[in-house]
Amino acid sequence: MATGRSTQHNPNPAAGTRRSRGRGIPDATVARLPLYLRALTALSERSVPTVSSEELAAAAGVNSAKLRKDFSYLGSYGTRGVGYDVEYLVYQISRELGLTQDWPVVIVGIGNLGHALANYGGFASRGFRVAALLDADPATTGNVVAGLPVRHTDEMEEIIRSERVSIGVITTPPGAAQQVCDRLVAAGVTSILNFAPTVLNVPDGVDVRKVDLSIELQILAFHEQRKAGDEYRDEDEAADADAEVPSAPAAAVVSTAGRAVEPGRGHGNERGQEYEEAAG
Amino acid sequence: MATGRSTQHNPNPAAGTRRSRGRGIPDATVARLPLYLRALTALSERSVPTVSSEELAAAAGVNSAKLRKDFSYLGSYGTRGVGYDVEYLVYQISRELGLTQDWPVVIVGIGNLGHALANYGGFASRGFRVAALLDADPATTGNVVAGLPVRHTDEMEEIIRSERVSIGVITTPPGAAQQVCDRLVAAGVTSILNFAPTVLNVPDGVDVRKVDLSIELQILAFHEQRKAGDEYRDEDEAADADAEVPSAPAAAVVSTAGRAVEPGRGHGNERGQEYEEAAG
DNA sequence: CCATCTTTGTGCACGCGTTCACAAAGACAT
DNA sequence: ATGTCTTTGTGAACGCGTGCACAAAGATGG
Structure with missing residues (x-):
């Protein structure tokens, strides 16, 4: 989470010591409710009356068991053998998230x-x-x-x-x-x-x-770097023979650049890495 | 979080079955490295030579033990009794994240x-x-x-x-x-x-x-609703005497979902155990 | 009414992430 | 050199989240 989670989980260190989890729905579940709501709204607009956990999970991009467990925290709103009533679930999730308020x-x-x-x-x-x-x-x-x-x-x-x-x-x-x-x-x-x-x-x-x-881009860059050459890593990737990297990204590999790290000129110390938007 | 994956650890179900974690740095740690990097860059601009885990953790908004464990995945870059060399750490984290590339x-x-x-x-x-x-x-x-x-x-x-x-x-x-x-x-x-x-x-x-x-706003709305009155919850928090909310949010009922739903039905939320930690 | 089939709801186990607490390591003073 | 003090690095315990797998529940058909 990402996450976020996020996400996600989404760590919220500024909130400090006391989580505002008043008895109830796990944070990870709360973070997914808007996802379900979006998928359900789309179904509702297509006038789909009911949906199974499997279908809804696919639409929301999550595991169906996870979805069912998430809904179980809200209560038992499904019908076994049939699935969930779309309109009813839209209302329940909206209410739980507080979206029935202004x-x-x-x-x-x-x-x-x-x-x-x-x-x-x-x-x-x-x-x-x-x-x-x-x-x-x-x-x-x-x-x-x-x-x-x-x-x-x-x-x-x-x-x-x-x-x-x-x-x-x-x-x-x-x-x-x-x-x-x-x-x-x-x-x-x-x-x-x-x-x-x-x-x-x-x-x-x-x-x-x-x-x-x-931050999101930096996390992507980390994984991207992993996908590209792991030439300086030898031991592990042998078992994980997932070499499905079709495109060679702009490599220009840094190749460790020496341990001696010039202190005083690390790398980009230039000013101006901030938002410049409020000026405009 | 993002939460996520949000970020948080941000869950990324689309990436599918096999995580591309080549058995290295935990995802949660990777998601925090940009945070540390930002704090370290600020210190670097002020020409601060070294920083302790306690100070840096405060600047990044995380727990100091977590920070030390995170850094331990990168290697042992600190000096006991002193702390971490700011410039060196900036370089190491940048390299780990792949930011020394274009x-x-x-x-x-x-x-x-x-x-x-x-x-x-x-x-x-x-x-x-x-x-x-x-x-x-x-x-x-x-x-x-x-x-x-x-x-x-x-x-x-x-x-x-x-x-x-x-x-x-x-x-x-x-x-x-x-x-x-x-x-x-x-x-x-x-x-x-x-x-x-x-x-x-x-x-x-x-x-x-x-x-x-x-989604982020919806998650906030959920917590906001919790902080405000739970007056329409029946079995509500008798123990939670945290009525420190000065502003009651405008509670005009929304126009959207209102059809074919019987809101009177009781919810089956029967989670008995409550993890509320005593309010301060 | 009974049998069968579909789908939910959840007990359980496992792994990851967080946090505590402390020993080891090094700086520093004498 | 020796002792003291500060801070790191990490073992271990704990709690949360995830996913499997299955029993219970209800629909459906005969």
């Missing part, structure tokens, strides 16, 4: 990514409503994005209180993320989705989930 | 999100190079985004082969994702980062990681 969210930092999120259709269709777009840059405030005016962060507290916002999305540059986070929490936000590459410190009772685009 | 990537689907990713500075600084931006819409091709021209997907195969691209990023609408994925794989791509809300089918040997923005 969730106003604020997006802070309207750069490229904030722009993309504001326009993302997957929010509105799942009960999430963008209550406000916020940015600290006076050049950005006032613009209309996705039909909403970008408002200045000075209004943050007022908006959060009046609209009863409990979920905040941070898409600011990393330097501003913690400060924005603190203000969000102080104003009453208790769940934060953080896209800035920063570790956020939050008090107990506040949930933070993070999405880091470059 | 990784050309293609981004397919230059909508809002593709636009944001093309401008994302976190790629170039980590050894990733955007080899091409691709889109199927003639109205989009030809535009210049982040200094690169958007090229038509007709050129996909040619670009992938000539630039030796092995990593592809899919930011298309969900309907086009599988088709784009198939073409990427056929042309030689063996790692895919999927932002489309679709389950991708890929052959063995191809890694897929997915990032779903709405």
